[in-house]
Amino acid sequence: MSAPALRPAPLDVARVREDFPVLHQQVRGRPLVYLDNAATAQKPRVVIEALSRYYERDNANIHRGVHALSERATEAYEGARERLRRFLNAADRREIVFVRGTTEAINLVAQSFGRGLLGPGDEVVLTQLEHHSNIVPWQLLERERGVRLRVAPVLDDGSVDLEALLGLLGPRTRLVAVAHVSNALGTVLPVRRIVEAAHAVGARVLLDGAQAAPHLPVDVQALGCDFYCLSGHKLYGPTGIGVLYARLELLEAMPPWQGGGDMIRTVSFAGSTFADPPHKFEAGTPHIAGAIGLAAAADYLEGLGMERIRAHEEALLAYATEAVGSVPGLRLVGTAPEKAGILSFVLEGVHPHDIGTILDHEGVAVRAGHHCAMPVMERFGLAATVRASFGLYNTREEVDALVAALHRVREIFG
């Protein structure tokens, strides 16, 4: 998250696009314009190859086998953990827990940290713009443990009302769980301020980084957060794999959340003992290939440079924000000063779902709906928006195609 000392050389997008096989196809007779990256990102060839290579050469179960393949698989899997530690700049590789994705990471924290260490009257602070997966796990905990949820409101431009959020913090606050970047609006939250203020009252902070990690350099030590969650598939990696970063002392104090193989030290009917972190939280055979694929994605992203990716996407978002202004009746939802990767909007007189269908016919893939963030949609009095979300391989020409397709919607709907 630190500012770059030098302005990085711009990303060579034409070359980068060559790395993504899926981009080179026609949809309904037109070149695919993939602007649904916030839902899932496409995969560079190196990730696809890492998966096939693993299955073709090394596939075995990890941590237990005495044979060569198992040793190779174990080494690759644990190597992936180290790779992700570096990607997030965690202090220790034991702080990297592999999970299925951000949803599972948050559920793990809610079930283990929450159930194990929180009780009636303890408060968890969220914001109104959270994804359902950073709301519902806490509601389950609310029901089960009597913890109290406090929700910081969102301002008209899609920023979180920081003063209100800080006002919710107090001696009862045990955890502040907020998005790093909003998946519905693109707002970048002032997470460092939030971390500082939360720590000042002795609360822990969980950052939902699903929409941030693909767009910004993430340094968990610089952020100072206690938990950071991300999904591999939004980070140009495979589906079904993600990361929970948590401070080691927390992982040590937290009880296991799923029982099974790999998470134990000894098992007997008199009682079992558990493995140390991170394995304590990785019961069962993990998604070995997924972790290896995610490590390949981290290699790829760092090869390009997260600062360059950020600069490219910032410029593209600014260009797109201006370009859609030419579409009559279009209103942006979410215009916070700091945004990343996402353009959410509505068009007067046309339902987002109809827009999505017409854009698809022009080869432009976007998302139309509530983006699994119904409370923030309600905040803006909307059932749905259209969301165009950008990735490192998107171009100005693709933004132009989006805008042309939106004019087409106006033509059809009048």
Next chain:
Amino acid sequence: MSELRELYQEVIFDHNRRPRNRGPLPGANREARGHNPLCGDRITLRLQVEDGVIREARFEGEGCAISTASASLMTEALRGRPVEEAEALFRRFHALVTGEGQPPGEGPPLGKLEVLAGVRAFPSRVKCATLAWHTLEAALHGGGTVTTE
């Protein structure tokens, strides 16, 4: 483009812009709500059923052009129709928009509802066209809320 034109026919635009039978129905004796969680479309359908015949059908709610037009066209098609015939109509309509063959046996003609046939080419939009009809099923069988999920 032709598929798109077939989906968004003039009749559909007309019913989207000026939905028929939209509003409350005092004296309704059947009611159900429908919800499409995918796109947030919501509909409340109210019927006045007497002696096994749907005398009135009106709806309220917000949705995309397809679901609004479908609800509007449905309420027009239901008025004065025996309940059994309405159910047969739903089966025929469902077959029309999903592209399945028409159910065997004689059924009521679809008439104007056929403008929604274009939905067939858009699998992700079938639920928009059928939301009102699933809500009708719920209204005829005890009410409550249906979702398309």
